[in-house]
Amino acid sequence: MLPHEHLTSRIIGAAFRAHNTLGPGHLEHVYRNALALLLQEEGLHCRVEAELPVHFQGVKVGLCEADLVVESVVVVETKAREGILPGHEARLGAYLRCSGHELGLLVNFGPVRVEVKRVVETRVGKRTG
16 A cells, blocks of 8 residues: 555545646646645645745755645645656655655646656655754
């Protein structure tokens, strides 16, 4: 069984419902906001554009902004592109490392269908500050 499988299944289902209802061709933020709305309607706590501090040698050096953090467990990065690129995965990995979260979903609301990639960060350190 995958980590937090029940929660990720709910997020993925909501992503498909958002795409099916809106149809293809919208900008990323439209799909992100629709997904957040559906998750909140299901009673899930969802932070939109969640700021995540980045630390280097124990000092805060900046902020990342994750599209969604669901139930303080899953970081969701949304895209509306032709496909998922390696850079998208790298960015989600960075969000996981700086937030201390282990699990992320990369959801691409592509022109034809929704594409989802689970990312598990094994190098997650303790989040400080």
